[in-house]
Amino acid sequence: MNPPYGSWVEISTAALEGNARAIRAAVPGKRVIAIVKSDAYGHGIETAMEAFCRAGVDAFAVVYPAEAYRVRKAAGDRAKLILVLGGALPEETPELMRQDVTTVVADAAQAKAFSEAAKAAGGKLRVHVKLDTGMGRLGFLMPRDLPDAVSVAGMDGLELEGICAHFAMVEPVSHPQKAKKQMEKFFEAADAIEKAAGKKLLKHVSSSRASLVTPEYDLDAIRPGIVLYGYGAHAAFGRYATRPAMQWKARVVQVRDVPEGTGVGYYGAYVAKRATKIAVASAGYADGYNRHLGNRGDVLVGGQRKPVAGRVSMNWICIDLGPESDVKPGDEVVLLGAQGEESVWAGELAEHCGTIAYEILTGISKHLPRIPV
Numbered sequence: 001m002n003p004p005y006g007s008w009v010e011i012s013t014a015a016l017e018g019n020a021r022a023i024r025a026a027v028p029g030k031r032v033i034a035i036v037k038s039d040a041y042g043h044g045i046e047t048a049m050e051a052f053c054r055a056g057v058d059a060f061a062v063v064y065p066a067e068a069y070r071v072r073k074a075a076g077d078r079a080k081l082i083l084v085l086g087g088a089l090p091e092e093t094p095e096l097m098r099q100d101v102t103t104v105v106a107d108a109a110q111a112k113a114f115s116e117a118a119k120a121a122g123g124k125l126r127v128h129v130k131l132d133t134g135m136g137r138l139g140f141l142m143p144r145d146l147p148d149a150v151s152v153a154g155m156d157g158l159e160l161e162g163i164c165a166h167f168a169m170v171e172p173v174s175h176p177q178k179a180k181k182q183m184e185k186f187f188e189a190a191d192a193i194e195k196a197a198g199k200k201l202l203k204h205v206s207s208s209r210a211s212l213v214t215p216e217y218d219l220d221a222i223r224p225g226i227v228l229y230g231y232g233a234h235a236a237f238g239r240y241a242t243r244p245a246m247q248w249k250a251r252v253v254q255v256r257d258v259p260e261g262t263g264v265g266y267y268g269a270y271v272a273k274r275a276t277k278i279a280v281a282s283a284g285y286a287d288g289y290n291r292h293l294g295n296r297g298d299v300l301v302g303g304q305r306k307p308v309a310g311r312v313s314m315n316w317i318c319i320d321l322g323p324e325s326d327v328k329p330g331d332e333v334v335l336l337g338a339q340g341e342e343s344v345w346a347g348e349l350a351e352h353c354g355t356i357a358y359e360i361l362t363g364i365s366k367h368l369p370r371i372p373v
């Protein structure tokens with residue numbers, strides 16, 4: 001294995017498939033809309049699509065049309081629903097229709113523009129109405145904009161097929177009223193919109209966390225994201241468990257014996273407290289290895305957990321191996337993943353960086369190859 005850059009990302013297709021199967025099995029009779037935006041949370045849309053299709057998932061959501069077309073290309077007609085969650089412009093309408101991609105509509109002016117574009121293209125654009133029931137982001141603001149949302153049902157050129165919303169917070173123990181209030185607004189609006197449409201619409205509100213802790217909000221479909229990639233669903237918690245699918249690996253490029261008192265890297269921010277061996281590994285912040293991990297994070301090398309010594313450079317990190325190590329150039333360094341008995345997962349890295357696992361996964365640079373294993 002000689003990657004074009006110093007590190008590479010391995011994607012376990014068995015983990016992705018198993019995760020999707022576990023989630024599907026937890027919601028019998030419901031649709032699972034797999035969230036594959038942002039290159040499937042950094043895992044690679046095409047690799048994720050294969051695994052999820054094998055698990056019997058037939059609905060996918062992304063943010064941008066360009067991602068939707070990649071999903072269509074990878075899944076063909078195995079994808080019965082490809083939903084764009086807010087990043088489509090009305091100019092895109094003919095291509096959305098040609099590739100049978102559905103988009104959300106989030107306000108009256110936008111819905112009209114899609115309707116006009118679809119009429120001009122001589123067909124129907126499949127849409128879901130996106131309601132803001134308390135997220136405070138995209139959507140028809142409930143209850144103020146309910147008449148506008150209802151009007152979508154009667155717009156020429158649009159085939160209204162679904163209604164969705166997104167939770168700002170699902171904390172049934174500490175904040176039991178928050179999600180409940182959002183759902184009250186949702187149900188009221190959904191009734192009125194379905195009446196105007198004269199048919200049942202696909203209703204979906206639950207992303208990963210809600211799908212784990214509030215099964216009463218499964219409605220017709222759930223929209224899991226992070227759990228598909230193995231985070232947030234532990235065995236002892238919720239209705240299903242999933243496991244991480246991504247590992248990120250680099251190589252040791254040099255090992256040196258250094259005397260006590262040696263400063264390591266920029267500004268000598270790490271000083272060897274004793275004579276030790278310092279390894280240089282082939283990944284840095286340009287690859288997405290966050291600078292906050294300098295002097296904080298651990299990596300796995302030689303089957304052991306070892307500290308990142310000093311600041312993270314653009315293309316390298318230094319690792320204090322300790323005086324006795326037999327690690328040598330060429331050895332694998334696990335930045336994210338497992339080696340021997342040890343593991344370092346995105347939650348741990350996120351804690352050091354003051355962020356969330358989502359940002360760690362999506363922050364690993366696109367230039368690194370994603371290798372299905």
Ligand SMILES: Cc1ncc(COP(=O)(O)O)c(C=O)c1O
Nearest residue numbers: 035166207208209223224225226
């Ligand atoms: C509208 C919408 N639905 C579902 C998801 C999936 O969220 P999660 O990864 O927490 O399951 C997201 C992610 O940000 C989203 O924006």
